Amino acid sequence: MSHSSGQDLFKEGIAQFKSGNHQEAADLFLEIIRQDEENHKAWNALGVIHTTAGRFQEADECYEKALSLAPGTKPYIRNQERNRASMGVQEEAPADDAEAADTLLKRAQVLRDMESLEEALSAFEQAIRLHPKNARAWHEMGQVLYELGRYEEAVATFDKAIQLDPGNFIIYENKAQVLWYELNRGKESVETYDLAIQKLNEVNEGLYATGLSYDGLRDVDVRDESVNRFEQVSTNLRLCYSMLQSKGEGLFSLGRYEEAVETFDQVIRLNKEFAWASYSQGAILSILPKADEGPEEAIKVFNNAHEGFRLGEKTYYLKGLALGKLGKFDEAIAAINQAIRLDPKYADAIQKG
Numbered sequence: 394m395s396h397s398s399g400q401d402l403f404k405e406g407i408a409q410f411k412s413g414n415h416q417e418a419a420d421l422f423l424e425i426i427r428q429d430e431e432n433h434k435a436w437n438a439l440g441v442i443h444t445t446a447g448r449f450q451e452a453d454e455c456y457e458k459a460l461s462l463a464p465g466t467k468p469y470i471r472n473q474e475r476n477r478a479s480m481g482v483q484e485e486a487p488a489d490d491a492e493a494a495d496t497l498l499k500r501a502q503v504l505r506d507m508e509s510l511e512e513a514l515s516a517f518e519q520a521i522r523l524h525p526k527n528a529r530a531w532h533e534m535g536q537v538l539y540e541l542g543r544y545e546e547a548v549a550t551f552d553k554a555i556q557l558d559p560g561n562f563i564i565y566e567n568k569a570q571v572l573w574y575e576l577n578r579g580k581e582s583v584e585t586y587d588l589a590i591q592k593l594n595e596v597n598e599g600l601y602a603t604g605l606s607y608d609g610l611r612d613v614d615v616r617d618e619s620v621n622r623f624e625q626v627s628t629n630l631r632l633c634y635s636m637l638q639s640k641g642e643g644l645f646s647l648g649r650y651e652e653a654v655e656t657f658d659q660v661i662r663l664n665k666e667f668a669w670a671s672y673s674q675g676a677i678l679s680i681l682p683k684a685d686e687g688p689e690e691a692i693k694v695f696n697n698a699h700e701g702f703r704l705g706e707k708t709y710y711l712k713g714l715a716l717g718k719l720g721k722f723d724e725a726i727a728a729i730n731q732a733i734r735l736d737p738k739y740a741d742a743i744q745k746g
Contacts, residue, residue, distance in 0.1 A: 399425045399432055406438060407507070415442050433462035437469050441506055444476045445499050452476045468506070474563075475502060478529055494524035501530075505537055513537050528558035536567065544575040565589035566636055573639065579647050586640040593633050634663050638708060650715040657712035664705050706735035 406421035419442045425435040440455030456473035463469065501516035517534035521527065535550035551568035558564065566589045573582035641656035713729035716722075732739040 399429055399435070402428075403432075403434060403438070406435075410438070410442065410503075410507075415445065418442060431462050433459040433466070433469070436462065437466075437472060440469075440472060440476065441503065444472070445503055449476055472506065475533070494520045494527060494530070497523065498527070498530055498533075501537075502533065505533070505540075510537055510541050514541065526557055528554050528561070528564075531557060532561070532564050532567075535564075539567070539571055539575075544571050547571050548576070560592055560595070562589045562592035562632070565592060566632075569636070569639065573643055579643050583640055583643045583647070586636050586643070589636050590633055590640070593636070634660060637663060641708070641711065645711055645715055648718075650718045653715045654712055654719070657708050657715070660708045661705055661712075664708075706732045706739065708732075709735065710739050 402421050402425045406418045406425070409415075409421060410418035419439060422435045422439040422442070425432050426439070429435075436455045436459035440452045440459065443449070443452035443455060453473065453476055456469055456476060459469045460466065460473065497516050497520035501513045501520060504510075504513035504516060514534065514537050517530055517537060520530045521534065524530065531550055531554035535547045535554060538544075538547035538550055548568055548571055551564055551571070554561070554564045555568070565585055569582045569585035569589060572578045572585060637656055637660045641653050641660060644650075644653035644656055709728045710732035713725045713727075713732060716725035716728060729739065
């Protein structure tokens, strides 16, 4: 293979992938990685190929690498979530139909990744006709409808996914976001965020019930289990934080200031829980590192914990505004001062207001 530029190789890899030449595409992306191991786009694209082929573990490793190089990149996060969901078990359908539906579902996911949204939608619809109780297909079709700007249909499709998978808090969150940001249906959005938070809390309670503790600091045999539990709780708490923050903003916009203040107080308490879980995870990683782990992993987790303490500035600011609307001026000033301490830009916002 000639030593072409990474950009040229990537374009050729995408073209091969779209043509159905997945092995040729994979070879091109691997060549990019050989030339530049930090090319996160190539890692993500290679992950998509592995997902399409049903090699979910290999795909997850590629997405992990891509996200380590480009943290927070939404398409990579979405690809990893979809890949991990593919490892789960769907409701059974007749074997032939289930296999055909799974093939169509993978095709739809690839088309969505390539931003061929109308074709992706058609593939999702065909998959659902073969396997109508596939909650993941309904959920992802709702996301495509959202991306196409068909918001009412997206909400109806999310409702169908919720009927089939009522414990999946991510579906509720996606529905709430469409209701709030696109359809201006604030009351329904707040109610849906409530349901999402309830479902997520049920997951968290299950994790706490298994015994979150510092045992990993003392016993290397339970080290990995402890780290994984703290990591999952941290992730879920951050999700819950995000949903509560959106709910609080919705209540504020609806003029329900008492409820908004209560919700922002919940956000502040949750922020501290997130930091605790992250610090606990980091402590275990630093005290009992594995042979192949450097200090970077623990430092990354500690940075996440520190960032948790900084997440509250907007919460304090909006809480202060809500308290002001309620005539509780001393409490309002205290909350806004806390927002300014965390981020001085809010001093400018007050002056302009």
